[in-house]
Amino acid sequence: MMRLVRRWSLLLAMALAVPLQAQEAPVLRVTAKAAAQGQTGATVQLQLEVMTSTWFTQPPRLPKLDLPGVLVTPPSGEAELVRANQDGQALSGLRYTYLLSAQSAGTIQIPALSVTAQLGPGGAPVTAESAPLSIVFGGDAQPGKVVGALTVTQAFALAPDPMVQGGRVTRSVTQRADGVQAMLLPPAPLADVPHFKRYPREPEVVTLTDGRGGFVGGQRIDRADYVAQEAGSFALPPLTLNWADEHSGAPQSKTLPGRQIEVAAAPQAAPPFSLADDLARLRHGLRWALPAWAMPALIGLAAAGLALWLGWTWWRRLARALIAAAGAGRTRWRTSETRYWLAWRREARGTQPVLSDCYRWIRRSSGAVALRAALAPMAEGDRQLAENTLRQVYGAGGGHADWRARLAARSRAWRKAWRRRRPARAALPAGLNPVDQGRNARMGRS
Known part of the structure; x- marks a missing residue:
């Protein structure tokens, strides 16, 4: 009996558990x-x-x-x-x-x-x-047409009001369609208008909802600014928008009226301030003012300093090269025939009975150390002039000064002759030739 009761109790519990799990x-x-x-x-x-x-x-x-x-x-x-x-x-x-x-x-x-x-x-x-x-x-597809219930309104805004030349008229066209997606609404035909310059704006496309996630429709607002180019009385034309009935597909349309715009001539407005007076007041009280050339000069100095700093190594090399070139030029001048000739001309105009600069010039021009040796290839008259000059300078008649004029005048012809003559090339370099070294030493002592 107890087994039967337990069995029925177990079956009842299983029957009650099945709907509970399903629930x-x-x-x-x-x-x-x-x-x-x-x-x-x-x-x-x-x-x-x-x-x-x-x-x-x-x-x-x-x-x-x-x-x-x-x-x-x-x-x-x-x-x-x-x-x-x-x-x-x-x-x-x-x-x-x-x-x-x-x-x-x-x-x-x-x-x-x-x-x-x-x-x-x-x-x-x-x-x-x-x-x-x-x-x-x-129904048939109608591209560019709205299929649904369309509501169209427009608005005009003038700036300034009343309108003047250069002002603008803003024309706004609002399309609202219940049950139609906003992206399917076509743009309003805001075309160009004579006597105005058109500036279209970005359209405002909005999906309309009931605030709880429910779809209501779409809305599109097109705007364009018309700027008056001249004075006069002008009209903005009417606009016609077309759509199709949602149920029957029958064509529908609505025409928005235009508007007559009176545009007055732009007044000649005086400037609100004088630029010259303002600049004068700004300069008032300044103790000093930079001249017009100061700024370009400062810019040039700054550019030169920057170039000097950037190319400092190159500039140092250039300076050393210029210094070396100048030194070489001075050396060439000190050893040139022209320098010795000018020194002899100064000596000839002097009063001292000496021939030091003359001998140096003769040595540089002819290569000879003595006057007799230098004039040996010359004519008899030149050799006789040399003998007379030596007697007057170093002999008993050394007090006479007329020898300077004769010797200076004749030395011009000698100079031309020695310039035309090409000196013989030495067998040894000048630094290794003992004859030249001895001549140079004697010339230095003269």
Whole structure:
């Protein structure tokens, strides 16, 4: 009897545990809803509801939807809270909206959409999918036209008001379409207008929602600034915008009126201040002022200093080369025939009865040490002049000075003759020739 009671008790406990475990398992339901028909170019909303019997520990991972020939805008991240009841079980979740715009007529097949979500309390990922859908789009495609209910308004703003030449008129056209994506709204035809220069602005394209993730429509605002180029009375033309009815596809249009603009001539406004007076006041009280050439001079000095610093090594080499060249030039001048000739000319104009500079010049020009040896190849008259000069200088008649004039006058002809004669090349270098060394020593003593 006791065994029978225990057996029935165990079976009862197992029967009660099965519905308890089934009740504790979280439920995920995914439902896709959309209109069965739509107009080509219009916007159809595909609503995807993700509901659970518990709660979401993380936002659901939505699928990516790609449909050929259909412009698909995925949910923006906002969702609408929804609640439902299934078989007596309370469900709550989120409703996401996909926006579909078909570019051509035909039937669009929407596959099953798989959603993965992490549900409480354990946070285990659960996956569910919706049932496939199909949408039939009818009508002809009308590029550049809105398919839906379109509301169009405009506004004018003048700056300044009343308008003058050089002022601007800002024309704004606002298009609002319920149930139409903002990117499908065409730009307003704000074209060029005679007598005005048009400056278009960037359009403002906004998606309208109800604040809870629900899609409402789209809005586009186009603006253009018209700057008056001349004075007169001019008109901004009316604008016509076209669209198609969402249900029937019938063409619709609305014309926005233009506006007559009176443009006055720009006044000759006096300058608000005098630049010359301001500059004079700024200079007032200064104790000194830099002249106009000071700044270029300072810039030139700075550039020269920079060049000197950058090329210091090169400049040192150049300076050493110039110094060496100058020294070589001085050496050549001290040993040149011209220097000895000028010294002899100065000596000839003097009063001292000496021939020191004359002998040095003769040695440099002819290569001979004595006057007789230098004039030996010359004519008899030149040799006789040399003898008379030596007697007058070193003999008893040394007091007479007329020999200087005769010798100085005749030395010009000797100089020309010695310049035409090429001296014989020595067998030994000058530093190793004992004859030349002896002559140089005697010449130095003279």
